[in-house]
Amino acid sequence: MPDMTVVELSRLQFALTAMYHFLFVPLTLGLSFMIAIMESVYVMTGRDIWRRMTLFWGILFGINFAMGVATGIVMEFQFGMNWSYYSHYVGDIFGAPLAIEGLMAFFLEATFIGLFFFGWNRLSKVQHLMVTWLVALGSNFSALWILIANGWMQYPVGATFNPETMRMEVTDFMAVIFNPVAQAKFVHTVSAGYVTGAVFVTAISAWYLLRGRNVAFSKRSMAVAASFGLAGALSVVVLGDESGYVAGENQKMKLAAIEAMWETEPAPAGFNIFAIPDQAERVNHYAVHVPYVMGIIGTRSFNKEMPGIQELVERAEQRIRNGLVAYDALQKLRANREDATARRVFESTWHDLGYALLLKRYREDITSATDAQIIQASMDTIPHVAPLFWSFRLMVGVGFYFIVFFAFAFWLASTQQLERRRWFLKLAFYSLPLPWLAIEAGWLIAEYGRQPWIIDGVLPTFFAASGLKLHQILISLAGFVIVYTTLAIIDVWLMRKVIVKGPEGMSESQSEDDAAPAASTA
Known part of the structure; x- marks a missing residue:
């Protein structure tokens, strides 16, 4: 049986x-396209202010990109270090998108980012613009392949379990690529990145305007960010609705936990704007309930039921019992590969094998599991509800806030009123952390809501961990905390240094309309 302390520390790490x-990552996605837009305007107009905008925001993009690479590479090593059985069990499937990401997207992005910084005086305007757009496309291709891999963890399609190799193997790679969960996650995630980049540019530009610095530069930057951010914010909400629908089709327990829906409601199910979920008693205290909303989001219908947590637990119990049949047939096949009866039984039941593996937490010989252990294992399929419930509402609330925020910013930029609304400039600056809060909440929903599975319905998380000793995981965890804290300090210091210095002096020439008028310090 697993050492759950090691498993939990591996998860924490x-x-x-x-x-x-x-x-x-989201700032890389957002800034890359905004920089490409700014340079496109420079190439079309020839105005130096747009070149300096491209250079300034490009430097901040480069710092952020370097930190993203340094932290991303380490993550891939953890699959072999901390999750070795996971790598063995699904490595043929999960590893392919990551390999393609490295060969197709990361090399494209990393190669052209060098040309972006060092090619200004070596390439023509059009050639350099093409380089900038390729950097932006490379960033998004990178996100695509990583989210294809992650989407397969959420909804494992196009693969089957091979009883001879004891591994999951690809049967339809196109199904893996066009996995509906992966596609929904991709468009939702990159849209959130676009909003993050737009908020970043808006907040820093607002800071300059409050101090009367780089006025023309900042107004143009905010105009680009407002239009780009409004499109991104609208996309996030629309595509988030698509992600909710896909989850309702394929990850019913996650959606029920997000809503804290303990019992199946008559269709269409309602939505709790506010509640205090009580997982021990399986009730919600002080609930403010809006009828119909969750059912429409989750099923896009008025007559299709969304199963509650209790019903899904009962389904999980049945799948555990069916998985035990598959596990027994698998043992017979391992003893005799020619056992045709066992093979037929396994082929008809293997989809529930992962549910039987949930019992490994309680006993080694799961074929002798008691009814009490089966019921306990079925209860383990319920994730912790309160963190999911509140994370979802935080994410949605911030998403709708940014629609209003960018719509107003777009109106101010269009009517040349940005400098007059100092209250809005302060609001823009203090809104800087919000997209990161919403994005981290979204990832908590995606990953924490999948528990107890590392591959949904296929492989329990505790079963996938490496057999590390407690002191080994503690040492590596402490090392990561120290190194990453150091990197965070360096990153903030570098970004702050560039921002405080500002875009002044980035070009020898300066257009007349960029001369900043004197203004009082905010």
Whole structure:
């Protein structure tokens, strides 16, 4: 049976590195396209202010990109170090998108980012613009393949279990690529990145305007960010609805936990705007309930039921019992590969094998599991509800806030009123952390909501961990915390240094309309 302390510490270590890494990814996605837009305007107009905008935001992009690479590479090593059985069990499937990401996207991005910084005086305007767009496309291709891999963990399609190799193997790679969960996650995630980049540019530009610095530069930057951010914010909400629908089709327990829906409700199910979920009693205290909303989001219908947590637990119990039949047939096949009866039984029941493996937490010989252990294992399929419930509402609340925020920013930029609304400039600056809070909440929903599975319905998380000793995981965890804290300090110091210095002096020439008028310090 697994050492659950090692498993939980392994989960904590991966969660820390993944969430830290994703502080940099969305800003990379958002800034890359905004820089490409700014340089496109420079090439079309020839105005130097747009070149300096491209250079300034490009430097901040480069710092962020370097940190993202440094933290992302470490994550991949953890699959072999901390999750070796996971790598053995699904490595043929999970490893392919990551390999393609490295060969197709990361090399493209890393190669052209060098040309972006060092090719200004070596390439023509059009050639350099093409380089900038390729950097942006490379960033998004990188996210695509990583999210294809992650989407397969959420909804494992196009693969089957081979009883001879004791591994999951690809049967339809196109199904893996066009996995509906992966596609929904990709468009939702990159849209969130676009919003993050837009908020970053808006907040820093607002800071300059409050101090009367780089006024023309900042107004143009905010105009680009407002239009780009509004499109991104609208996309996040629309595509988030698509992600909710896909989860309702394929990850019913996650969606029920997000809503804290303990019992199946008549269709269409309602939505709790506010509640205090009580997992021990399976009730919600002080619930503010809006009818119909969750059912429409989860099923896009008025007559299709969304199963509650209790019903899904009962389904899980049945799948555990069916998985035990598959496990027994697998043992017979391992003893005699020619056993045709055992093979037929296994082929008809193997989809529930992962549910039987949940019993490994309680006994080695799961074929002798008691009814009490089966019931306990079925209860393990319920994730912790309160963190999912509140994370979802935080994410959704921030998403709708940014629609209003960018719509107002777009109106101010269009009517040349940005400098007059100092209250809005202060609001823009203090809104800087919000997209990261929403994104980290979204990843908590995606990954924490999948528990107890590392591959949904296929492989329990505790079963996938390496057989490390407690002191080994503690040493590596402490090392990651120290190194990543140091990197965070360096990153903040570098970004702050560039921002405080500002875009002044980045070009010898300066257009007349960029002369900053004197203004009082905010």
